[in-house]
Amino acid sequence: MSLLNQRRLLLVVSDEPAASETIVIARLLARAGARVGIHEVPSAARWFGTAALEQLLVEGLAVERVAASWEADALLVLGGEQARQAWQARRAELPLVEAPEAGKFPATRWLLPCLLRTLAQSPWKSLRLLVTAGPTVEHFDAVRFLSNPSSGKMGYALAEAAWIAGAEVMLVSGPTAIETPWGVRRVDVTSAQEMREAVLAERHDVVFMAAAVSDYRPVERRVGKVKKGVGPWTLEMERTPDILAELSASALRPDLLIGFAAETHDIERYALEKLRAKSLDGIVANDVGAGGAFGSDSNCVQCYDGAGGAVSFGPAEKREIAAAIVAWAEGCLARKR
Numbered sequence: 001m002s003l004l005n006q007r008r009l010l011l012v013v014s015d016e017p018a019a020s021e022t023i024v025i026a027r028l029l030a031r032a033g034a035r036v037g038i039h040e041v042p043s044a045a046r047w048f049g050t051a052a053l054e055q056l057l058v059e060g061l062a063v064e065r066v067a068a069s070w071e072a073d074a075l076l077v078l079g080g081e082q083a084r085q086a087w088q089a090r091r092a093e094l095p096l097v098e099a100p101e102a103g104k105f106p107a108t109r110w111l112l113p114c115l116l117r118t119l120a121q122s123p124w125k126s127l128r129l130l131v132t133a134g135p136t137v138e139h140f141d142a143v144r145f146l147s148n149p150s151s152g153k154m155g156y157a158l159a160e161a162a163w164i165a166g167a168e169v170m171l172v173s174g175p176t177a178i179e180t181p182w183g184v185r186r187v188d189v190t191s192a193q194e195m196r197e198a199v200l201a202e203r204h205d206v207v208f209m210a211a212a213v214s215d216y217r218p219v220e221r222r223v224g225k226v227k228k229g230v231g232p233w234t235l236e237m238e239r240t241p242d243i244l245a246e247l248s249a250s251a252l253r254p255d256l257l258i259g260f261a262a263e264t265h266d267i268e269r270y271a272l273e274k275l276r277a278k279s280l281d282g283i284v285a286n287d288v289g290a291g292g293a294f295g296s297d298s299n300c301v302q303c304y305d306g307a308g309g310a311v312s313f314g315p316a317e318k319r320e321i322a323a324a325i326v327a328w329a330e331g332c333l334a335r336k337r
Contacts, residue, residue, distance in 0.1 A: 002033020003112060007119065010072035010094065012087050013040035014079030015102075021078055023056065025107045030061035032112060037066035041083075074118050078102060095119065113182045116164045122330060125166030130204040130254075131159040132211035132243075134174035136192045140218035140235055141226045149294040150212035150262075152176035157322035158208050159184045165326050167206070172198045174211055192217065192240035199243055206256045206333065208325075209244050210284075212294075216240060245278045256333045258282045258325075264289035271304055281306050282332050284325060301325070305332050 009029055013019050022038065029036045038053065056063040068090070075094040077084045079102065088096045097118045100110055133155020139145040152173060159171040160181035171186045172195055180186045189195045192213050199207075216237040226233070244259050259280045261271040264287065271285035282305045288294050299321045300314035313324040 003116065004029065004032045004034035004119075006033060006035055007074070008035045008037065008070075008072045009115070010066070010068075010070055010075050010091070011036055011038050012068075012075065012077045012079070012083075013038065014077055014083035014087070015041075019078075021102055021107060025076075025078065025111060026056055026063050027059070027061060028107055028111055029115070030056070030063050035062045037064055037070040037072060039066055039068050039070065074115065076115070109179075110182045113160065113164055117166060117183070120164060120166050122165050123333070124162060124206075124326075124330065127167045127205040128170070128203075129162050129167040129206040129208070130170045130172065130199065131155050131162065131208045132172045132195060132199065132213075133159065134176040134178075135212050136174045136195055136214045136240070137190050138192065138214050138217035138240070139221050141222040141224065143225045146214055146217065148212050148214065150174070151295045152178050152211075153295075153297065153318050154260075154299060154322065155208070155210035156181060157318045158210055158325060161319070161322040161326045162206075162208075164323075165330075170204065172211070192243070196241045196243045196246070199247060200250065200252060203252045204254050206258075206329065207247065207254045208258045208260075208329070209247075210260045212262055213243060214240055244280075248278050248280065256281050256329060256336065258284065258329055258332075261285040262288040262294075268302065268304075271302065275304055275306065281336065282329065303328050305335075307335060 011026060013022050026036050026038060053065055072094055074097055075091050076097040076099060077087045095118045097115050134152030135147045135150040137145045137147045156178045159169050163169045163181060163183045169184045171184050173186055173188055175190060187198050189198050195211060195213060217240050219236040219238050247253060248257055257280050259274060259278060261274050261283055263270050263285060267285050267287055271283050275283040282303060284301050284303050286299055286301045297318060298315055299318050301321060302312050304310050311328060313321050
């Protein structure tokens with residue numbers, strides 16, 4: 001199914017800089033399944049000609065030039081803040097997509113998340129939500145460390161899906177190479193202790209603990225790089241903070257606390273044990289054994305809630321899985337309330 005599934009979007013071109021983006025944006029919207037009506041004000045008309053529109057029609061896209069009164073589900077004004085305010089007042093019955101200043105960011109980054117968030121109708125719109133993502137790294141000297149293969153893709157996809165659903169999202173991320181999702185506030189950390197401090201710094205309504213936190217760290221971190229010696233080097237290890245258990249038992253406990261379980265065998269048993277031991281509202285389990293989810297663009301998960309319910313999602317792209325998890329968590333939250 002297309003993302004926008006025949007939603008009608010009124011695209012207003014209000015000035016010259018905006019006109020230069022019109023074709024790119026109209027094409028992206030139409031390819032995502034929308035019906036796009038383009039209306040240009042007189043000052044922009046000469047910058048957006050018939051030939052440009054005809055090119056979109058040749059491509060078979062649902063794009064047409066329309067009057068300002070064209071019936072639509074949402075309004076996207078390409079232009080400055082003054083133009084957006086004027087058109088919002090003129091078409092007050094339409095949700096207004098909050099677009100950045102023309103040319104400041106590529107449309108491929110902000111357009112679909114902003115539009116989907118504008119069209120979303122869900123209880124997430126009043127909530128503050130936190131997601132942890134990626135691995136943590138525990139150094140035992142300046143250049144060597146303990147970690148795991150987590151890419152952070154699942155957590156980042158969750159942050160994006162929750163923001164699109166309407167939440168105000170904070171992403172606490174271990175080291176990754178992923179771009180921050182549009183609209184999401186990101187806090188970078190390295191170690192489990194740093195992640196703990198970031199998670200416990202403020203209260204949130206909903207928390208997804210999707211990070212792959214290192215369970216152990218070296219008791220001693222050496223200064224500088226330890227040079228190779230003749231014999232072995234034995235490391236003494238200690239447990240890292242159990243962030244999820246501590247958050248669950250604290251005064252900062254969110255209304256909905258969802259844990260993640262990355263397992264290589266007996267997945268359901270270990271996930272349910274973790275759910276009960278840490279008094280969670282739900283847990284998302286996946287197989288990270290040979291050929292599993294770490295580093296992959298796709299995933300397959302099993303979700304268990306505190307009331308005994310269970311549901312599976314996937315295999316599918318992690319963005320699709322993330323949207324499904326957010327919808328599942330919405331049901332968990334509704335049952336608690």
